[in-house]
Amino acid sequence: MADISPLRDFVISMTHLVSKTQDEPVLLREGRALLAPLLADDRWLPEACAVLRPDRYAQYLLHADPLERFSVVSFVWGPGHRTPVHDHTVWGLVGMLRGAERCDEFHLDATGAMPLATGRSHVMQPGDIEAVSPTVGDWHRVSSARTDGASVSIHVYGANIGAVRRHRLDDASQVVEFVSGYDSATVPNLWDRSKAPQQPPAGAARPAGSVNR
Numbered sequence: 572m573a574d575i576s577p578l579r580d581f582v583i584s585m586t587h588l589v590s591k592t593q594d595e596p597v598l599l600r601e602g603r604a605l606l607a608p609l610l611a612d613d614r615w616l617p618e619a620c621a622v623l624r625p626d627r628y629a630q631y632l633l634h635a636d637p638l639e640r641f642s643v644v645s646f647v648w649g650p651g652h653r654t655p656v657h658d659h660t661v662w663g664l665v666g667m668l669r670g671a672e673r674c675d676e677f678h679l680d681a682t683g684a685m686p687l688a689t690g691r692s693h694v695m696q697p698g699d700i701e702a703v704s705p706t707v708g709d710w711h712r713v714s715s716a717r718t719d720g721a722s723v724s725i726h727v728y729g730a731n732i733g734a735v736r737r738h739r740l741d742d743a744s745q746v747v748e749f750v751s752g753y754d755s756a757t758v759p760n761l762w763d764r765s766k767a768p769q770q771p772p773a774g775a776a777r778p779a780g781s782v783n784r
Contacts, residue, residue: 577615628652639731653714657739662704662729667695670722677710686710
């Protein structure tokens with residue numbers, strides 16, 4: 572069973588952050604610093620939140636703040652999987668945990684109504700983090716950058732993103748509204764510490780033969 576404590580620690584820290592400020596530059600800067608350690612080791616991610624779908628990318632809810640001030644989501648990509656061109660309407664941080672994903676960048680035209688390709692794209696590798704929002708750039712298309720195996724990215728949004736009414740380009744290149752929802756019916760239990768490794772109290776005698784590391 573995965574030791575989920577890194578996710579719990581992140582959720583606690585993000586809750587403190589959104590409780591003290593709603594200033595987007597601060598949230599993006601400090602949220603990035605909190606997300607980076609979570610991407611350094613992928614062993615905390617529950618297997619149920621890393622399941623590869625055969626037909627399209629999957630979106631698993633890891634945590635939603637009870638006041639819906641932020642949410643944490645794992646996205647799982649297989650070869651050939653990609654999103655439509657879409658926006659978010661709220662601030663977000665995207666961090667790469669496993670594998671690699673490609674981001675094609677878009678911007679709104681002069682009328683503010685139609686997303687256009689900028690011709691720029693980049694590939695995210697494990698540990699990379701990028702920001703999205705209507706103020707820093709909100710339209711893109713994301714796809715797997717691998718020809719085999721799964722890729723996983725961890726997303727943090729300034730809302731319960733699965734319930735937010737957003738926009739995408741449909742097959743006829745028309746802007747339509749959508750609500751993404753989630754592929755998971757349950758969320759990981761962050762609060763059961765009974766199975767966590769128990770640390771001896773400070774000053775307690777160590778078992779014979781143990782060493783400090």
